[in-house]
Amino acid sequence: MRQYAGEEDYSAVRGFLREVMLANGLRELSWHVARLDYWRWHGSMNCGDLGVKNIHIWEKNGEIISVLNPEGKCHAFIQMHPDHCCSDLYGEMLAVAENKLADMGMDGKRKVIVWSDSGDLGSHEVLLQRGYSKIDRPEVKEVQNRRDLDADVPDVSVPEGYTVRNMAVMDDLPSRSWCSFKAFHPQDPEENYNGWAWYRNIRAAPLYNMELDIVAIDENREIVSFCTVWYDNVTRTAYFEPVGTHPDYQRKGLGKACLTEGLRRLKKLGCKRAFVSGHSVPAIGLYKSAGFLENDVSESWEKFL
Known part of the structure; x- marks a missing residue:
């Protein structure tokens, strides 16, 4: 494991996320490359979020196999290539998240929050073993909606005056x-x-x-x-x-x-496919009205330190 070292790493991480998207059959089991960019150019530059220097990279034979990055205070996101998913690597990445990305939450307690796909039972087992608890509230679940574009997009009327x-x-x-x-x-x-x-x-x-x-x-x-x-x-x-x-x-x-x-x-x-994520019932309803369907769900797990 090593820490982010410069722009060459940023380019490499972008390429890695593209590889993972393709390897996962165009599912958001790791971040879309655009989300990484948006976190950097908006979350970090505009909103004061932790920057790219807080990215951690795991490699094998000179190739990236997994990436750990923050987004928001206390929050950690694990990006793994499906060919290299294993409990040992996941546990190692959790240890780094706990050491490097933990912070004081709004409740005044030091903690780290890790996001995991709802269907990734192997990761859930590791999270439980390391003392994490799933946060079971709707606002801390990210519903990942998607729409395939193999069919025509129907016309939608625009209200008069707009x-x-x-x-x-x-x-x-x-x-x-x-x-x-x-x-x-x-x-x-x-x-x-x-x-x-x-x-x-x-x-x-x-x-x-x-x-x-x-x-x-x-x-x-x-x-x-x-x-x-x-x-x-x-x-x-x-x-x-x-x-x-x-x-x-x-x-x-x-x-x-x-x-x-x-x-x-x-x-x-x-x-071929478009993604949009939502946390609230009104947002998800809007996306459904435009033809997006609910698919994967990313859940948050917290550990107090």
Whole structure:
């Protein structure tokens, strides 16, 4: 095992995640490469999350076989190639997570939270042996929805007075940023809004494509709903992150319209499968309305240290 050493490692980890996606039959049993990028360019650069220097890499004969990375305080994610999955390696990675990624939680207790696929019984056995307990609350489960694009994407009507299109070069940034703030922080006072400069980091991510940064605008040309789509032409899969609608404009079909437009554009690019994850019943319901089906579920396990 070794720690991340620089940009060559980042490129290698991206390649590894692509290999794992293909080896797992296009299932999200490890991260999509776009999620790694989004964690780096948004989670770390914009939100103060632990950076790429906290990635740990396991190799065999010069090839990556597994990766450990954080996302959010106390949270650890294990990415393993299916050809190298074994309890000994998993246990070793848990030990590193406990030593390197544990932190004080909101409950004031030092802990580490590890995410594991709900069907990975072998990993669950190792987690139990090392003193982990599964957190059995809906908000700490990630439902991984997916939609195959072998069939045509049906048309969806856009409510009168609204238009669905992709982002413009610069003019849309203030409106897009404000809509994001209202969608994800609806109870926050407006003085907490930090402007739109953060979106430059989003657009610097390797897979960013302005044609896949979909928005819905109202008659005043203000953005009221959005979804950013990340297409990886190596695996021919796509990842929707984030998806949101201003609270004053929800339940109008705008989120579904944005998702559908993203799917339509992916279909033209030759995408085979699209992914979007959700934690809440309303979010999962939205994705279902756009043709996504619930598939794998990632669950969280915690250990107090």
